Structure formats: C-alpha cells, structure tokens
Amino acid sequence: MSPFFEYFACLLLYLPFTQAALTVTVPEGPVQAKPGSDVLLPCYFEDSSGHIDPKRLAVIWSVGTRDIAKYEDKLEIFHPGAKMSSEGLLRGNASILLPNVQDADGTTYTCFVIHSPDSEKKLIELRVEAAPLVKLGSTTVQLTKPSTVACIATDFYPGNISMTWFRNDRIVQGPEWPPAQPSTGQLFRAESLLKLTPEFSDANANYSCQIHHQAREGPEVLKFQLHLQAQPILQLTTMPQGEKFVVAVCNLSKFYPSQINVQWLQNGVPQEQIKSEVHCMQNMMFSINSVFFPQKNDVEVTYVCRVEHEALETPLEQSVHWRPEVTPTIPSIPVVPWTLGVILALVCGFILGAGIVCCICKAKNNSVTGMSSEKMPLQKMDKEKSAEVSNPKIGEDRSGLLLTEELEYVQEQRPLQKKDKEKIFIHGIFLKL
Numbered sequence: 001m002s003p004f005f006e007y008f009a010c011l012l013l014y015l016p017f018t019q020a021a022l023t024v025t026v027p028e029g030p031v032q033a034k035p036g037s038d039v040l041l042p043c044y045f046e047d048s049s050g051h052i053d054p055k056r057l058a059v060i061w062s063v064g065t066r067d068i069a070k071y072e073d074k075l076e077i078f079h080p081g082a083k084m085s086s087e088g089l090l091r092g093n094a095s096i097l098l099p100n101v102q103d104a105d106g107t108t109y110t111c112f113v114i115h116s117p118d119s120e121k122k123l124i125e126l127r128v129e130a131a132p133l134v135k136l137g138s139t140t141v142q143l144t145k146p147s148t149v150a151c152i153a154t155d156f157y158p159g160n161i162s163m164t165w166f167r168n169d170r171i172v173q174g175p176e177w178p179p180a181q182p183s184t185g186q187l188f189r190a191e192s193l194l195k196l197t198p199e200f201s202d203a204n205a206n207y208s209c210q211i212h213h214q215a216r217e218g219p220e221v222l223k224f225q226l227h228l229q230a231q232p233i234l235q236l237t238t239m240p241q242g243e244k245f246v247v248a249v250c251n252l253s254k255f256y257p258s259q260i261n262v263q264w265l266q267n268g269v270p271q272e273q274i275k276s277e278v279h280c281m282q283n284m285m286f287s288i289n290s291v292f293f294p295q296k297n298d299v300e301v302t303y304v305c306r307v308e309h310e311a312l313e314t315p316l317e318q319s320v321h322w323r324p325e326v327t328p329t330i331p332s333i334p335v336v337p338w339t340l341g342v343i344l345a346l347v348c349g350f351i352l353g354a355g356i357v358c359c360i361c362k363a364k365n366n367s368v369t370g371m372s373s374e375k376m377p378l379q380k381m382d383k384e385k386s387a388e389v390s391n392p393k394i395g396e397d398r399s400g401l402l403l404t405e406e407l408e409y410v411q412e413q414r415p416l417q418k419k420d421k422e423k424i425f426i427h428g429i430f431l432k433l
Contacts, residue, residue, distance in 0.1 A: 021048035022118030026111055030125035032215060033101045035157055035186040041124050043094040043111035052090055056116040059094045063109055069096055103128050130187055131215035132156035136222050137191075139207075141198045142311070143230040143256055143285070149196075151209035151222065154189040156180075162212045163192035167205055172196075175212075200284050202226050229311035230256035230285055236305055236318045243300075243323040246293065250305035250318075253287040261308040264292045266301060294322050
C-alpha cells in the first residue's frame with residue numbers, strides 16, 4: 001500500500017468519532033456474467049456535502065491482496081483489459097469493467113473508496129454463470145397413444161442442471177440430470193421428456209416441470225395442463241356398392257374434441273349434404289355422419305369427402321368415383337323390302353287359304369245334302385270313287401282327293417263361275433305352301 005493510503009488510514013484512526021459523510025453503494029447480491037462476456041462491477045459513492053474533491057479522493061479495486069485498479073491522483077489499471085473512468089470518479093462512479101470473464105474470474109472483489117477524512121469498503125461477488133432460459137414444448141397430446149411433453153432449458157452455464165416432473169404436486173418422473181449439449185458460445189442446452197399415455201382423467205390434471213440450476217436461487221417452475229386430441233377415423237361407404245351408387249356416407253369416428261368440419265367436394269366446389277349431429281361415443285370420443293346424394297349426370301364424376309380437425313396437420317380426404325347408369329339400346333335391324341314383301345304375302349296367303357278351306361267345306365256339305373234329297377243313282381265308277389275316298393290308302397292326302405271329286409261332281413252338275421275358279425286357284429296355292 002502506498003504512503004498516501006497509509007497516511008489516510010492513520011489519520012482516520014486519530015480523528016474523533018463523527019457520523020460518516022461518505023456512502024458507497026454496490027449490488028446486494030452477486031453479479032452474474034456469462035463466460036466470455038464483458039461484465040461491469042458497479043460501485044458508486046457520494047459525500048454528504050454533495051461535492052467530490054479529487055485531492056481528497058482515492059479508490060482501489062482488489063481481489064484478496066492483489067490490486068487490479070487504483071486511482072491516486074491518477075488512474076492505474078493492473079488487470080488486462082479492465083477499464084475505469086477518471087471523469088466518472090469525479091461524479092461518484094467507481095465502477096470497473098472486466099472483459100472476457102472466465103471461471104477463474106468468478107470470485108469476490110473489493111471496492112475501497114476514501115474521501116478524506118471518510119472512507120468505506122464494499123464487497124462484490126462475481127459469479128461466472130448463466131441462468132437457463134426455460135420453456136415447454138407442445139402440451140398437445142393424442143388420447144390413448146404414447147405421447148411426450150418436452151421441458152427445454154437453453155443458454156445456461158455451467159452445464160449441471162436437473163429436471164423433475166410433477167402431476168398434482170406429486171412427482172411422476174425424475175429428478176433427472178439430462179446431458180448438457182453445447183449451445184451458443186460457451187453456453188449449454190438440455191431437455192427432459194415426460195412420457196405418458198393420456199387418458200380423459202388427465203384433462204384437468206395440473207402438471208409442472210421444475211428446473212434446478214446454480215444460477216437460480218430456487219427452482220424454475222413451469223405449470224401446464226394437457227390439451228387432449230384424437231384424430232378422426234374416416235370410413236366412406238356407398239349404397240349400392242360400386243361406381244353406380246345412389247348414396248354415399250362419410251363416417252367420422254373416435255375424434256376429440258367435438259369441433260369438426262366435413263365437406264363433400266366436386267372439383268373443389270362444395271356439394272349439398274346431410275350431416276348428423278355430433279354424437280358422443282361410449283369412450284367419450286365423438287362421431288358424425290355426412291350423407292351425400294349424387295345428382296344424375298351423363299358423365300363420370302369423382303367426389304371427395306374432406307375433413308378438417310385440429311388433431312390433423314393436413315385435411316383428411318377420401319374420394320369415390322361415380323359412373324352414370326347406362327340404358328341398353330336395341331340395335332335396329334335393316335329390313336330388305338323384298339323380304340318384307342314375302343313375309344306379308346305368306347301371311348295374307350295363310351289368311352286367304354283358311355277362308356277358302358272353310359268355304360269348300362260348306363260347299364261339300366251342301367252338295368251331299370242335295371244328292372240325297374234328289375236320290376240320284378250312282379254309277380259304278382262313282383261308287384268306286386266314293387269307296388276310294390271313304391277308304392284312302394296309306395300315305396294319301398284325303399283332303400286333296402275329296403276336293404278333286406267334289407270339284408268334278410260340281411262341274412257335272414253346274415258350270416263353274418268365274419268366282420269359283422279364283423277360289424280354287426288360291427286354295428291350290430295355299431295347299432302347296
């Protein structure tokens with residue numbers, strides 16, 4: 001210590017006790033600094049007179065017995081890169097700036113101020129550390145499916161950190177010391193994962209993640225509640241099955257929460273639909289049906305059932321192809337004119353032939369009756385012919401023979417008229433056919 005400071009110290013010992021006019025102020029708690037950063041150690045002083053006399057002023061910064069800076073008529077710096085302001089001293093600011101602090105710089109510093117005849121000494125603790133910045137990952141989890149919630153700590157130093165998970169103030173996981181990973185600069189990051197399979201009983205539970213680190217006096221507590229979700233299951237059916245359906249049903253089930261949007265689209269254009277009310281299932285999840293009736297059309301169409309729900313990252317879609325009902329047509333067969341003429345002739349011939357046969361049978365009955373009433377004697381030849389007609393041989397056409405005899409007999413009795421000849425001619429054609 002210089003003779004100047006020894007003189008002031010001796011002078012203070014022999015002065016009568018009076019109320020101190022000098023006041024020195026430093027932070028009450030430790031000063032924290034990240035490794036590799038520049039840190040300011042604040043130290044302020046004031047005299048009750050309100051005036052600082054540089055001739056009566058002396059300031060010294062020290063670590064243990066080692067001086068790092070001193071002001072006595074002039075400013076001297078002994079710590080590499082440290083800075084103080086001579087002008088600031090005259091305004092009562094004795095703070096010192098330490099550059100690029102490391103672990104070795106973490107210790108207790110002394111700020112000693114003398115403003116004759118008063119003096120005061122204050123201690124400042126420097127900690128090279130950084131409190132973690134903490135946050136939670138997504139608290140949205142899928143019902144009845146293995147899920148995780150992340151508790152993340154970043155930008156802390158040193159790397160030792162612990163995390164504990166609580167449910168309704170009871171430990172459910174931890175404490176655990178996750179491995180610290182390098183982050184920006186000389187800082188670290190770490191995270192812990194809460195593993196669970198959520199049920200509906202977890203919906204109103206109070207969860208928390210507690211982080212312990214030496215840069216904090218107490219634990220950092222992050223409280224939260226789970227946000228439960230369940231993705232909808234889509235099932236599309238048509239009735240009847242196939243592409244020629246008359247109704248399509250889009251069934252969504254096992255989703256949570258109940259808010260959901262269902263649409264039927266054709267080329268992105270919404271179609272008319274009939275939606276049921278959202279129904280609560282036995283497992284406390286929800287379901288809904290959307291019914292769609294395709295409009296009759298002459299072209300094939302693809303319809304899409306599109307579903308939007310908060311549990312889905314992208315909309316859920318399923319398409320169905322619809323094909324119109326085709327009515328079969330009977331192919332037209334070209335009719336050749338001469339063929340049609342032949343058919344008509346045959347039909348007409350059949351009708352005329354039937355009429356002639358009927359007329360001849362009536363004539364036969366009339367002729368036989370006349371012969372009987374007049375009692376005309378039969379010649380021998382006539383008797384033979386009659387016998388042949390009555391007893392036809394095997395294979396002979398009895399109707400043909402009968403007609404021939406009848407015609408001959410009629411000719412003998414009376415001459416044929418023109419009308420009778422035409423009937424006989426047509427009847428002969430009919431018999432040939």
